[in-house]
Amino acid sequence: MIIRNGKTTHLIGKSVSYIMHESETGELLHFYFGRRIADRDYSLMTGEWHETLGSGANEFSLEPYPQEYPAYGYTDMRSPAYQIVNRYGNTISRMRVKEYIVHKNSAVQTEGMPCLFKGENNADTLEVVMYDDAIDMEIRLYYIVFEEYDIIARHAVILNRSTDAAKLYSAYSANLELPMGGYDMIYFTGAWAREMNMQRTRIEPGMRYEAENARGISGHHMNPFVMIASRDATEASGEVYGLSLIYSGNHSTVAKTDQLGQLRVQQGINPMQFAWTMMPGESFTTPQSVLCFSSDGFGGISREYHKLYRNNLMRSRWTHRERPILINNWEGTYFDFNEEKLLKIAKRAKEAGIELFVLDDGWFGRRDGDNSSLGDWVPDERKLPNGIKGLAEKINALGMKFGLWFEPEMVSPDSDLYRAHPDWAIHVPQRRGVTARWQYLLDLSRDEVCEYVIEAVSDVLRTANVEYVKWDMNRGMSDMPYPGYAHEYVLGYYRIMDAITSAFPEVLFEGCCSGGGRFDPGVLAYMPQIWASDNSDAVARMKIQYSTSMCYPVSAISTHVTASPNHQNGRITTLKTRADTAYAGTFGYELDITHATDEEMDEIRKQIALRKQIDRLVHEGELHRLASPFEGEYCTWELVSQDKKHAFVFTCKILSVASSRAPRIKLMGLDPDKRYIDKLSGRVYEGDLLMRRGLRVSYAQEDFATEILELEQV
Ligand code: GLA
Numbered sequence: 001m002i003i004r005n006g007k008t009t010h011l012i013g014k015s016v017s018y019i020m021h022e023s024e025t026g027e028l029l030h031f032y033f034g035r036r037i038a039d040r041d042y043s044l045m046t047g048e049w050h051e052t053l054g055s056g057a058n059e060f061s062l063e064p065y066p067q068e069y070p071a072y073g074y075t076d077m078r079s080p081a082y083q084i085v086n087r088y089g090n091t092i093s094r095m096r097v098k099e100y101i102v103h104k105n106s107a108v109q110t111e112g113m114p115c116l117f118k119g120e121n122n123a124d125t126l127e128v129v130m131y132d133d134a135i136d137m138e139i140r141l142y143y144i145v146f147e148e149y150d151i152i153a154r155h156a157v158i159l160n161r162s163t164d165a166a167k168l169y170s171a172y173s174a175n176l177e178l179p180m181g182g183y184d185m186i187y188f189t190g191a192w193a194r195e196m197n198m199q200r201t202r203i204e205p206g207m208r209y210e211a212e213n214a215r216g217i218s219g220h221h222m223n224p225f226v227m228i229a230s231r232d233a234t235e236a237s238g239e240v241y242g243l244s245l246i247y248s249g250n251h252s253t254v255a256k257t258d259q260l261g262q263l264r265v266q267q268g269i270n271p272m273q274f275a276w277t278m279m280p281g282e283s284f285t286t287p288q289s290v291l292c293f294s295s296d297g298f299g300g301i302s303r304e305y306h307k308l309y310r311n312n313l314m315r316s317r318w319t320h321r322e323r324p325i326l327i328n329n330w331e332g333t334y335f336d337f338n339e340e341k342l343l344k345i346a347k348r349a350k351e352a353g354i355e356l357f358v359l360d361d362g363w364f365g366r367r368d369g370d371n372s373s374l375g376d377w378v379p380d381e382r383k384l385p386n387g388i389k390g391l392a393e394k395i396n397a398l399g400m401k402f403g404l405w406f407e408p409e410m411v412s413p414d415s416d417l418y419r420a421h422p423d424w425a426i427h428v429p430q431r432r433g434v435t436a437r438w439q440y441l442l443d444l445s446r447d448e449v450c451e452y453v454i455e456a457v458s459d460v461l462r463t464a465n466v467e468y469v470k471w472d473m474n475r476g477m478s479d480m481p482y483p484g485y486a487h488e489y490v491l492g493y494y495r496i497m498d499a500i501t502s503a504f505p506e507v508l509f510e511g512c513c514s515g516g517g518r519f520d521p522g523v524l525a526y527m528p529q530i531w532a533s534d535n536s537d538a539v540a541r542m543k544i545q546y547s548t549s550m551c552y553p554v555s556a557i558s559t560h561v562t563a564s565p566n567h568q569n570g571r572i573t574t575l576k577t578r579a580d581t582a583y584a585g586t587f588g589y590e591l592d593i594t595h596a597t598d599e600e601m602d603e604i605r606k607q608i609a610l611r612k613q614i615d616r617l618v619h620e621g622e623l624h625r626l627a628s629p630f631e632g633e634y635c636t637w638e639l640v641s642q643d644k645k646h647a648f649v650f651t652c653k654i655l656s657v658a659s660s661r662a663p664r665i666k667l668m669g670l671d672p673d674k675r676y677i678d679k680l681s682g683r684v685y686e687g688d689l690l691m692r693r694g695l696r697v698s699y700a701q702e703d704f705a706t707e708i709l710e711l712e713q714v
Helices: 043-048 297-312 339-352 387-397 416-420 447-463 485-503 521-526 538-548 575-582 598-613 615-620 687-693
Strands: 002-005 008-012 016-022 028-035 082-085 096-103 123-132 137-146 151-160 166-178 183-189 197-202 208-213 225-230 240-246 251-257 263-269 276-278 283-285 288-294 326-328 356-359 401-406 468-471 508-511 529-531 560-562 588-590 622-627 634-640 646-653 675-678 684-686 705-713
Touching: 002 096, 008 123, 008 137, 016 043, 016 151, 028 166, 028 288, 082 151, 151 166, 151 276, 151 297, 166 240, 166 288, 183 208, 183 251, 197 538, 225 251, 225 263, 225 297, 240 251, 240 263, 240 297, 240 521, 276 283, 288 297, 297 622, 326 339, 339 356, 339 387, 339 598, 356 387, 356 468, 387 401, 387 447, 401 447, 447 485, 485 521, 508 521, 538 575, 538 634, 560 575, 575 598, 575 646, 575 705, 598 615, 598 705, 615 634, 615 646, 675 687, 684 687
Parallel strands: 326 356, 326 588, 356 401, 401 468, 468 508, 508 529, 560 588
Antiparallel strands: 002 008, 008 016, 016 028, 082 166, 096 123, 123 137, 137 151, 151 283, 151 288, 166 263, 166 276, 183 197, 183 225, 208 251, 225 240, 240 288, 251 263, 622 634, 634 646, 646 705, 675 684, 675 705
16 A cells, blocks of 8 residues: 655555655655554654754755665765766766556566566556756656565666766665664575575674675575664564665675764675666666565564465466476486486386476587586487487476577587677676586577577477476676676576477476576476585585575475485485475475385385475475574474465474484464364474473484475364
8 A cells, every 4th residue: 555645655565664754955865664553643754853854955865864775975975876987977866756547456567677566466656757967867666565565575767868978887776774773684694515604794884784696697605685783673573674685696785883873874886896787778787686574583573474476476277277297307316328228217206296397408419517508408319419499309208308508608618609699698708708607508689599598498399399408507697898898697587487488388497507606586487496516415415505584485495315425515414304304395306216225215106205395385385494504403383374274394404413402492373263184294283382481302313304294274
């Protein structure tokens, strides 16, 4: 709901309020974002500020004022939301409100980029038109508010209304001003095979805190999701703000307190290596930043994003559907396979109850290793004499679906594509391009390159019965031809994703980027699941999945059971530990199942049956994280159905400690007045006991011992 009350505008969500106010001088000030308040009396807020922003001409200053989209240099010297180099060569700008437009029952879209949609929900959009007549530049600020959520989605459009070119140096999507108080910043760092390390730092006065990445992709190194929390905030309590950017390129989230102790937070495209020229009449649209507020700690924030992204971001027809249990051949065979070997794996997988066979890297060109053929999406007949079509038919004849790996944004120097179009690789003319994993990125800023990618992938999908695509991307960007290029690339990537996913709406797409290098809401808009990490070790995955779930729904996290010892870190774990950890995800296997013993085959059958039983919980359940692997020896999470009748609990004692007792686990979200049976052990528990006294699990006396419960109300 959007209420316009004189100069004050009040956006009301499920249980949040977002309030802005136009000063007498036309500036758009920020008043409040937090727990919902009634549309009654705003005098307390307005009274706090001089409406004239100082009492005399000499004293005018924006410096102490919280603002919606501040500029730098016109009395406010803090971090700006945008910087335009105008026709006079300076960046001074003063935007004043010209008009408010309320788009009722509509979620205004960001042009050319993925964003939230309204769907079945009730959403309104506020558009504030701001203008600076000294430089003839206009900024339109958009705010979407949903009746069902505690979120405000923001983006901005900057328009050059002048008769000269202007240049953007930065354009954040959202600017958030928080009152004086103690805050922590929570952010997610990482590396290849070590994604999503949850970090928490105290925001101290005067220092600038920035969670950013400038590798052309959202990146292993920093996820475009940040939380700003009160110092006492925990998983289950305390006031927390979430900022999640629907974007797959260079991003930045900055937080800095000013001299008065107020906190300014901004999220959007990384200003580093960014510049954008706007010719007269041209505009620039920022990606969408989704702000969330919860007074129920990190868990409250997560559950909001999960619901929102499942229902109002992810467009795939597969978003809410049960996903087939898959087997992927990558860790089973790597590049060393032929049709016969693959069919053996598929046959054995079918016997275990697996439903989808995915052929990973190595099926095209002459790709016997990672140093050739990217770009040549033609089956290698030495390995696959019947092509992809023939292999898919044979897999289908076994009663399984068939899926295929692509890395369409790339070209290997040793490929027919590169030999024909060396200029299609991103490069600067004066230098030899830099390869990473023996490959170049294709220049997606060019239409003909995007067309090639769309055609090459579509061709394969048209000729063979491919029902699942793993869309990989295995290097970051270098050799950028000009500042701002990375954004052009991302727009090209979205154009491709849009074309292919709409042409093949029944295909289940999985995103991947050397594991979780591009795990972001932009990708999720097109592909309902993403491979979270090339590290498939269960214990490493506990941390990765735990922190990925802070923003992203568990149904979007691809999880596989792989071989032991693990290929990435050599850790030895039981088949049970590996599956227990993978249940809260899309679930599949990635090993040579022809080596499985009969007992292991039985165990796998049971695992698949269990995963199917809890499928709705993975898709629709509310997630509660109960013990953090970042903080101690235990990792516990729980999924509860909306009606509280069904729940799944996973817990792991990571390292075994002699002479110790496991702590009780206090479950959440159940009905305290009901009884629950654990379908796996047959034990019956009282809801209030499970939630208030807690459950003491007896873990096996070994490292990495996991236990699971499937609770059903009786
Ligand atoms: C990346 C992916 C892996 C696998 C390989 C294939 O590393 O993350 O899952 O597909 O590429 O080369």
